[in-house]
Amino acid sequence: MKTTPKGFRLHIGLFGRRNVGKSSLLNALTRQSVSIVSAVAGTTTDPVDKAMELQPIGPVLFIDTAGVDDVGALGEMRIRRTRQVFDRTDVGIIVAGDGGWGLFEETILEELRSRGISVIVVFNKADVARPDDALLDRLKVLELPWVHTSATGGEGLDDLREVLVRTVPDDYINAPPIVGDLVPPGELIVLVVPIDKEAPKGRLILPQVQTIRDILDNDACCLVVKEQELRSALDRLNRPPALVVTDSQAFREVAAATPDSVPLTSFSILYARSKGDLNELVQGTIAIDRLRTGDHVLVCESCSHHPIEEDIGREKIPAWLQQYVGGRLEFTHVQGHDFPDDLNPYQFVVQCGACMMNRREILSRIVRCRRAGVPISNYGMTIAFSLGILPRALGPFQEARDICRRHGQDAAA
Numbered sequence: 100m101k102t103t104p105k106g107f108r109l110h111i112g113l114f115g116r117r118n119v120g121k122s123s124l125l126n127a128l129t130r131q132s133v134s135i136v137s138a139v140a141g142t143t144t145d146p147v148d149k150a151m152e153l154q155p156i157g158p159v160l161f162i163d164t165a166g167v168d169d170v171g172a173l174g175e176m177r178i179r180r181t182r183q184v185f186d187r188t189d190v191g192i193i194v195a196g197d198g199g200w201g202l203f204e205e206t207i208l209e210e211l212r213s214r215g216i217s218v219i220v221v222f223n224k225a226d227v228a229r230p231d232d233a234l235l236d237r238l239k240v241l242e243l244p245w246v247h248t249s250a251t252g253g254e255g256l257d258d259l260r261e262v263l264v265r266t267v268p269d270d271y272i273n274a275p276p277i278v279g280d281l282v283p284p285g286e287l288i289v290l291v292v293p294i295d296k297e298a299p300k301g302r303l304i305l306p307q308v309q310t311i312r313d314i315l316d317n318d319a320c321c322l323v324v325k326e327q328e329l330r331s332a333l334d335r336l337n338r339p340p341a342l343v344v345t346d347s348q349a350f351r352e353v354a355a356a357t358p359d360s361v362p363l364t365s366f367s368i369l370y371a372r373s374k375g376d377l378n379e380l381v382q383g384t385i386a387i388d389r390l391r392t393g394d395h396v397l398v399c400e401s402c403s404h405h406p407i408e409e410d411i412g413r414e415k416i417p418a419w420l421q422q423y424v425g426g427r428l429e430f431t432h433v434q435g436h437d438f439p440d441d442l443n444p445y446q447f448v449v450q451c452g453a454c455m456m457n458r459r460e461i462l463s464r465i466v467r468c469r470r471a472g473v474p475i476s477n478y479g480m481t482i483a484f485s486l487g488i489l490p491r492a493l494g495p496f497q498e499a500r501d502i503c504r505r506h507g508q509d510a511a512a
Contacts, residue, residue, distance in 0.1 A: 103158040104305060106374070106401075106456050108150060109271050110160050111263070112188035114181070114207045117166030119196030120223040123250035125149065125163045128259070146184050153260065156267055160457075162188070167203050183436050185210055187460035190217045190266055196224045200234050208243075214463070217266045220245040221259060226252055274458065277310050277373045279317025281495045282341035287320045291329055291345035291353050305454045306366040310344065330356040342495060344369065347479040348411060354488050362494030367479025370452035372496070375461040375477070379469070381499045384484050385506045386447065386474035392426025394446040399464070400434045401455040416449060416478060419485040438464060442471035450477045 113121045129151050147163040164181040185191075191211040195204055211218050220238060222230050225247035238245050244262045248255035282288060292307055303311075307323075314321045322340070324332045326349040333339070339361050345353040347365040357363050371380045390396075398412050409415060417430050433439070442448070448468055453461050468475040476484075483492035493499040 103150070104309075104455065105148070105150065105160055106454055106458075107309075108158045108160040108457065109153075109156055109267060110162060110187050110189045110457050110459060111192060112162045112164060112184050112190070113192045113194055114164055114167065114184075114211075115194035115196070116203050119166075119194045119199075120250050121166075121194045122147075122163055124192075124194060124221065124223055124248065125161055127248075127250040127253065127256055129161065146180055153263065156264055167207060179440075182210075183438070185214060185216070186438070186463035187436065187457055188216055189268055189271055189457065189459050190219065190263065192219045192221055194221045194223050195230070196222075199228075200230060216459075217268050218243055219259070219262055219266055221248055221255075222246070223248050223250055225249045225254055270458070275373045276317070277313040277369050278342070278344065279313045279319065282319050284318035285320070286341035287322060287336070288314055288342045288344060289329070289332065289340045290321055290323045291326050291343065291349055292323055293326050293346050293349050306370060306452055307346075309454065310366060310369065326352050326356075329353060333357070333361075347482045348415060350479075350483055350488060350492060351486050354486075354491055359491075364492055364494050364496075365479040365483070367452040367477055368483070368492060370454060371477045371480060374453045374456065374458050375450075376465055377496060377499055378502060379465055380450075380475065380477055380480055381489075381493070381502045383448075383468070383474035384476040384480040384489065385503070387420070387423065387476070387481065387484050389474075390420070390424050390428065390447055392424065393429065394424075395429045395431065395444050396420065397439065397442070397445045397448045398430055398432045399438065399448065399450045400432065401451050401453045402434070411478065412449075412451060416481055416485075419482060423485040436460070438467075442468060442473045445473055448473055448475040449481050450475060452478060 113125060115121050129149050131149070146165070149161045149163070151159060151161065153159045162184050164184050165178065167178060167181060188211070191207070193204055193207050208218065220243055222245065226249045229247065235245065244266060246255050246259045246262055248259055278288065290307065290310065292303060311321055311323070322332060326345070333356070339358065341362070343353065343357045343361055343363045345363070345365050347367045350365060354363060371377050398416065400412050413432060417428065421428050431445070450461065450464060465475055479492065480489060483489040490500050490503045493503065
């Protein structure tokens with residue numbers, strides 16, 4: 100459980116004013132000194148992540164945040180960091196200290212509920228004060244669970260853990276699989292895994308490992324080859340595989356080597372469904388046709404690796420897009436949880452496969468792009484479209500291929 104990637108953990112955000120005991124509560128829940136605790140308001144500056152196992156939920160990620168009532172120029176920066184946490188929160192805990200509840204708590208509640216995020220209210224410092232009955236009656240009307248706790252004395256922690264178990268969202272328990280539901284048990288999936296400069300020596304990259312595990316969990320079989328061995332491997336099989344999955348960078352070569360009768364897709368496109376909204380991203384991808392010379396493109400990388408020569412997000416995708424558009428585009432790159440508040444300067448957004456992020460964060464980005472009227476795609480679909488093989492790359496997904504047809508894409512490409 101300790102090595103479970105963050106993207107597969109339930110993200111639990113702790114929100115509230117300064118000095119209400121968020122950090123003390125986190126330390127008490129995890130039984131560790133994760134966050135610095137002090138009587139000085141504003142001790143927590145940047146969000147603090149703590150991965151742990153919370154039974155019977157399994158792997159979770161607690162996120163301690165700065166107070167939403169922070170002040171000054173530095174305080175505004177801390178608040179902005181806190182707002183970013185909303186984008187990746189599956190369950191939001193509003194911590195109110197000394198029984199107090201006011202504008203700041205109402206603002207947090209409105210933000211969480213507007214995003215469809217499950218909410219728990221914790222009245223911390225229960226040994227000092229209790230909320231009034233009118234507030235508790237209102238929470239009952241809103242059907243919001245609440246708990247009295249004392250982080251220093253340990254009161255109510257078991258109650259909070261119990262409420263957390265009951266509040267886990269259905270879309271976490273029943274998260275979309277990566278690939279296991281696309282083929283019947285016992286069928287074969289061929290995985291094409293190029294070994295390039297970005298592949299760690301002696302290891303496969305995370306999406307490839309997670310896909311293999313998902314195949315095994317669903318009682319299917321997999322064969323792993325490099326792109327130059329694919330044609331030979333297919334010739335040796337006594338019947339065609341049920342699916343071929345490739346690294347998106349090898350789309351052109353793999354599409355040429357795979358018979359048209361065999362469905363084809365990429366790891367990145369599988370993650371577009373598992374971590375986001377496949378059909379919405381297909382709609383965004385088709386908007387590449389509207390890009391013109393000089394347009395601005397935002398490229399979002401979920402991990403913070405050091406860019407190397409021939410980096411997919413910084414070199415290959417810009418080159419393929421500019422070749423397709425027939426002119427120079429302006430590219431801006433962001434990494435990790437950074438995502439611009441203002442999307443108006445951009446005409447297109449490209450998100451990586453997001454193996455390091457949870458589904459909530461990707462869905463939040465999709466919603467923000469929709470509100471701003473900016474189309475969003477992901478690496479795999481952007482590459483496939485630029486190479487003219489998007490319908491082919493959506494082999495297992497009939498509805499997504501139908502979207503392509505309705506927009507004039509050649510399904511036989």
